[in-house]
Amino acid sequence: MKLTLPDGDKLEIEEGTRVIDIAYDIGEGLGNATVGATLDGELLDLRDEVVDEGDFEIITIDSPRANEIIRHTASHVMAQAVKRLYEDVKLAIGPAIDDGFYYDFDLPKSLSEENFAEIKSKMEDIVEEGYEIERLTMDAEEAEEYLSDKNEKYKLELLNEFVSEGEKEVSFYRQDGFTDLCEGPHLRDTSQLKHFELLDVAGAYWRGDENNVMLQRIYATAFAKEKNLKEYVQRKEEAKERDHRKLGPELDLFTFHPELGPGLVYWHPKGTEVLHQIKEFWRAKHRKAGYEFVSTPHIGKSDLWEKSGHLDYFREDMFPPMRESNQEYFLKPMNCPFHIQIYQSRTRSYRDLPLRWAELGTVYRHERSGVLHGLLRARGFTQDDAHVITTPDQVKEEVTGVLNLTFDIMSAFGFNDYKVALSTKPEKAVGDAKRWEEATEALRESIMDLGLDYEVEKGEGAFYGPKIDVHLEDALGRFWQTTTVQFDFNLPERFDMTYMGSDGREHRPYMIHRALMGTLERFFGLLVEHYKGAFPVWLSPVQVAVLPVTEDNNEYAEKVAEKIRNEGIRVDARTGTDENLSREIHEAQLEKIPYMLVVGDKEEETGEVSLRLRTEEDLGPRPLEEFIEFATEKIEEKARL
RNA sequence: GCCCGUGUAGUUCAGUCGGUAGAACAUCCCGUUGGUAAUGGGAAGGUCGCCGGUUCAAUUCCGGCCGCGGGCUCCA
Numbered sequence: 001m002k003l004t005l006p007d008g009d010k011l012e013i014e015e016g017t018r019v020i021d022i023a024y025d026i027g028e029g030l031g032n033a034t035v036g037a038t039l040d041g042e043l044l045d046l047r048d049e050v051v052d053e054g055d056f057e058i059i060t061i062d063s064p065r066a067n068e069i070i071r072h073t074a075s076h077v078m079a080q081a082v083k084r085l086y087e088d089v090k091l092a093i094g095p096a097i098d099d100g101f102y103y104d105f106d107l108p109k110s111l112s113e114e115n116f117a118e119i120k121s122k123m124e125d126i127v128e129e130g131y132e133i134e135r136l137t138m139d140a141e142e143a144e145e146y147l148s149d150k151n152e153k154y155k156l157e158l159l160n161e162f163v164s165e166g167e168k169e170v171s172f173y174r175q176d177g178f179t180d181l182c183e184g185p186h187l188r189d190t191s192q193l194k195h196f197e198l199l200d201v202a203g204a205y206w207r208g209d210e211n212n213v214m215l216q217r218i219y220a221t222a223f224a225k226e227k228n229l230k231e232y233v234q235r236k237e238e239a240k241e242r243d244h245r246k247l248g249p250e251l252d253l254f255t256f257h258p259e260l261g262p263g264l265v266y267w268h269p270k271g272t273e274v275l276h277q278i279k280e281f282w283r284a285k286h287r288k289a290g291y292e293f294v295s296t297p298h299i300g301k302s303d304l305w306e307k308s309g310h311l312d313y314f315r316e317d318m319f320p321p322m323r324e325s326n327q328e329y330f331l332k333p334m335n336c337p338f339h340i341q342i343y344q345s346r347t348r349s350y351r352d353l354p355l356r357w358a359e360l361g362t363v364y365r366h367e368r369s370g371v372l373h374g375l376l377r378a379r380g381f382t383q384d385d386a387h388v389i390t391t392p393d394q395v396k397e398e399v400t401g402v403l404n405l406t407f408d409i410m411s412a413f414g415f416n417d418y419k420v421a422l423s424t425k426p427e428k429a430v431g432d433a434k435r436w437e438e439a440t441e442a443l444r445e446s447i448m449d450l451g452l453d454y455e456v457e458k459g460e461g462a463f464y465g466p467k468i469d470v471h472l473e474d475a476l477g478r479f480w481q482t483t484t485v486q487f488d489f490n491l492p493e494r495f496d497m498t499y500m501g502s503d504g505r506e507h508r509p510y511m512i513h514r515a516l517m518g519t520l521e522r523f524f525g526l527l528v529e530h531y532k533g534a535f536p537v538w539l540s541p542v543q544v545a546v547l548p549v550t551e552d553n554n555e556y557a558e559k560v561a562e563k564i565r566n567e568g569i570r571v572d573a574r575t576g577t578d579e580n581l582s583r584e585i586h587e588a589q590l591e592k593i594p595y596m597l598v599v600g601d602k603e604e605e606t607g608e609v610s611l612r613l614r615t616e617e618d619l620g621p622r623p624l625e626e627f628i629e630f631a632t633e634k635i636e637e638k639a640r641l
Numbered sequence: 642g643c644c645c646g647u648g649u650a651g652u653u654c655a656g657u658c659g660g661u662a663g664a665a666c667a668u669c670c671c672g673u674u675g676g677u678a679a680u681g682g683g684a685a686g687g688u689c690g691c692c693g694g695u696u697c698a699a700u701u702c703c704g705g706c707c708g709c710g711g712g713c714u715c716c717a
Contacts, residue, residue, distance in 0.1 A: 110645070111645080112645065112646070113645090113646080199711095200712070201644090201711085202644070202645065202711060202713070203643065203645060203713055204714090205643075205714060208713075208714070210642075210643065210713075214644050214713075215644085215713095216644075216645080217713080219711090219712080245710095249652090250652090258707085258709070259690085259707085262707095309717085310717085317715090367715085367716075368714085368715060368716090369642070369708090370642065370643070370644095370712090370713085370715090371642095371715065373710095377716085464717075490717090549675075549676050549677095550675060551675095552674075578673090578674075578675090580673095580674080580676090580679095581675065582675080582676085582678065582679070583675090583678085583680080584677090585676095585678055585679095586677095586678040586679050587679085589678055590678080598677065600676060602676085612677060616677085616678080618677055
């Protein structure tokens with residue numbers, strides 16, 4: 001049989017030849033460097049026998065795909081180290097993940113970061129001792145006996161599952177005395193493991209189920225080159241620097257006051273200014289896209305939530321009710337039932353559709369205490385919510401419209417890379433099959449029409465309808481879920497929404513929930529991290545700081561500021577302080593104010609201002625009018641600076 | 642909600658092997674009128690997260706609760 005090599009050459013091999021033997025066949029150097037291979041993109045262990053034809057590529061320790069293998073082996077080495085160190089350790093699972101790997105253990109001792117040094121040092125021993133890693137296979141019975149002997153109850157559970165899935169044989173990997181039920185792939189030798197770091201210890205439920213016991217998980221990472229490990233650590237530090245929970249209070253944008261209610265945001269004047277800019281922009285874009293705006297109450301009687309089904313299915317996530325005489329009122333966790341009331345206020349005709357109703361609706365959800373995370377996961381938040389109510393034949397066009405609007409808005413914030421996910425019908429679902437199919441197809445076709453790459457998340461849709469989620473990539477290459485476009489077959493049914501068709505009969509409309517930025521809080525948080533607090537001029541709470549050189553220039557500074565303010569630009573004259581210029585610049589710099597105007601005797605004489613950017617560039621003096629023109633233009637075009 | 646960690650001035654942190662605490666920055670006051678990232682001096686500021694227990698004495702030891710952080714689960 002033939003394999004196609006990366007350079008296009010065909011390699012004739014005998015079926016069942018091992019990866020490592022193929023590598024040596026190509027060249028001895030390559031053979032020595034081999035840690036695995038890919039066949040049509042699938043990762044193979046170096047010990048695997050190749051039985052299919054396809055695109056074949058050898059992986060050496062330096063290739064990007066090698067990380068997966070390195071980390072998998074690193075997780076075994078870590079597990080072995082933990083077993084060497086502590087009593088009564090049972091192994092659960094230890095896979096490679098995106099940025100590293102982890103291993104889940106069950107042991108009586110509770111692990112903490114203080115133990116990292118000794119674990120790492122034992123790992124280094126195992127690396128130094130340089131054990132060959134061998135693979136062995138056992139049939140189900142043998143394996144069961146072996147694992148029972150070792151008292152590895154979690155591994156036994158996994159084994160039983162494999163067997164019930166029809167596996168006759170399972171593989172183990174062994175280095176020194178350490179043997180682990182494992183599919184691989186792995187390195188050839190523990191000495192190939194060079195650069196690794198333990199990162200965190202955390203709890204994790206066995207099999208991810210909160211009804212199961214909690215295991216102890218150690219997160220760690222490993223790389224082929226020290227340089228890459230350092231870069232990774234740096235990236236983590238950079239992310240810490242950008243953390244909106246640190247920058248928010250530092251830049252006087254917002255605070256939390258947990259003693260007065262965890263997960264509830266207090267927006268300071270500067271944060272509120274930024275928020276207003278975002279909202280104004282959002283409104284303008286929606287108006288242009290043919291949306292109308294609605295405003296609805298924050299609370300509603302229990303009848304409403306009973307009818308919507310929230311009290312049955314969402315109650316845990318709602319704040320407890322407030323009572324008024326013998327009635328219960330609930331804070332809204334969603335806006336939809338209210339929008340439906342507006343729809344129901346009169347008989348709707350097919351001529352009215354589509355309706356596109358948007359509201360920056362503030363909702364409250366009683367999120368479980370452990371999940372709160374600054375602005376990204378709060379208990380009170382504002383959705384940039386809208387409901388699109390359409391006839392069946394308008395569905396696709398409406399979805400396309402929503403996606404276009406999304407990308408239009410996002411590009412203004414400098415987001416141009418996305419991941420799109422289409423989630424299909426889950427096992428437990430309401431609504432008829434035909435509607436599910438139509439809606440899912442409409443979503444799919446819209447994505448295709450826009451030429452977007454997307455992934456299908458099978459069965460991941462909500463019980464009430466399929467959805468599209470969009471994840472944005474930020475300046476640090478991290479992805480954030482923002483946009484969601486969801487069909488709802490449940491609420492129109494529950495509220496018996498109808499419209500009069502051209503045939504004179506009542507029809508059930510399609511309803512689409514959509515939030516483009518997701519929630520303003522979350523979006524704001526991600527903007528802070530994306531920009532590292534240095535908002536583009538149009539968003540900056542203070543766009544210009546006027547800095548007098550001495551107090552004698554205060555009057556001129558005020559005059560300059562007034563002229564700028566009259567042009568609608570947000571400006572702050574720093575005349576209330578007698579600090580020297582360097583100090584004023586230092587402070588404006590820390591506040592990340594885009595433009596600093598230095599005004600001293602020289603400027604006062606000529607009616608000029610000296611412009612300094614927050615990027616530390618001194619652009620020198622220019623007439624005030626010229627600066628105003630410059631700034632206005634930058635704001636207009638939504639420039640970064 | 643669960644596991645681990647953690648909680649000292651506005652902020653970042655030190656400290657007390659049980660005798661009620663200290664620095665830097667920020668704040669306020671005084672002096673300096675300074676030309677592109679921190680002027681000098683002084684003052685004020687903390688029931689050491691909350692409640693309970695042990696003790697002559699608790700910020701320190703023990704227990705409970707709350708919050709925060711890293712994860713897990715959850716996000717109809």
